[in-house]
Amino acid sequence: MKDLRSSERTSLPPAAHPVLLIAVVLGGIAAISCASILIRLADAPPLTVAAYRVTLAALVVVPVHFTKNIRNHRQAKTLNARAIRVTLLAGVFLAFHFILWISSLSFTSVASSATLVSTTPIFVAFFSFLFLKAKPSRRLLSAILCTLAGSTVLAGYDGTVSPDAVKGDVLALSGAVMASGYLIAGRFARQYLDISSYTAxxxxxxxxxxxxxSLITGTPLTGFSHNTYLLLVLIALIPQLIGHTAFNWSLRVLSPTQVSLLILGEPVGATLLAYFVLAESLTLQRFMGLAILAVGILAGASSADSREHGQGT
Structure with missing residues (x-):
């Protein structure tokens, strides 16, 4: 992916102000932390939730993209064709990520699902090294191992929640693999496309x-209660439009591994929200897992991983 000339890139700023970056990332973490709770409260099939989530979000960002490019004909003409193809691939990864992860919430707890799907940094680092020859620093690898340990501790209790917990855990992990493809593709595309073009x-x-x-499988898209429709709108607005877009914006200046580590703030917020909203127990084991996760997140977020950035992921 190094063969694209730098002159083909959009005229985006090479870096973001640290305060702005921190604010965007924290806002993104807060937004995505609501996803598991809202999905559990919505009385709709997993595929329906996923379809509404991205469709409603697309109905917002696509008009913004076209309006912006109508005003800026030059930028529209210079959109990089390869980046567009990678963006479409990212959308496919995103679709399967949602199918797998949202399905996992029907079989396992919010804390375990959010934690296991957030093992994404492990897969991001592995696939970045395998396909892009991007070698993460030792500090970043240590952060990944730390977050893996935290995820393991946090998810260890799951057998007491549901007899189908193993199935839910496998679905969540598969969702993590799809999320890694989404982030790696997004990192590349964001070097050449602005945020409105990429999200659209x-x-x-x-x-x-x-x-x-949804139509092929006979999954219902209508016939829900007013409360469920409201929850579907909130899922599209908060975790998707605010949360995902915040992290997609940060992919312009951060590596996919760093972004995936920051996303690990989700299980922390999701677990706390599940305690207050869904009355899921908050044991000492979960506190330990959350604490270990927090250490890994902070270590990964502060790592200056110049080698991975240099690979042009």
Whole structure:
């Protein structure tokens, strides 16, 4: 992916102000932490939730993209074709990530699902090294191992929640693999596309996968209560439009591994929200897992991983 000339890139700023970056990331973490709770409260099939989530988000960002490019004909003409193809691939990864992860919430607890799907940094680092030859620093690897330990501690209790917990855990881990592809593709595309172009392509593609999938499988898209429709709108607005877009924006200046580590703030917020909203127990073991996760997140977020950045992921 190094063969693209730097002159083909959009005229985006090479870096973001640290305060702005921190604010965007913290806002993204807070937004995605609501996802598990809202999904559990919504009385709708997993595929329906996923389809509504990306479709409603796409209905917001696609018009913004086209309006912006109508005003800026030059930018529209210089959109990188390869980056557009990678963006479409990112949308496919996003669609399958949602199918797998949201399905896991029907079999396992919020804390375990959010934690296991957030093992994404492990897969991001592995695939970045395998396909992009991007070698993470020792500090970043240590952070990944730390977060893995925290995830293991936090998820260890799951057998007492549901007899189908193992199935839910496998679905969540599979969702993590899809999320890693989404982030790696997003990192590359964001070097050449602005945030409106990238989100329009990725969310729009995911919608074009999930809506037909719902129709083909006979999954209902209508007939829900007013409360469920409201929850579906909130899922699209908060975790997707605010949360995902915040992290997609940060991919312009951070590596996919660093972003995936920051996303690990989700199980912390999701577990606390599940305690207050869904009355899921908050044991000493969970506190220990959350504490270990927090250490790994801070270590990964502060790592200056110049080698991974240098690979042009």
């Amino acid at each position: 392509g990725a969310y729009g593609t995911a919608a074009l996968v999930l809506v037909p999938a």
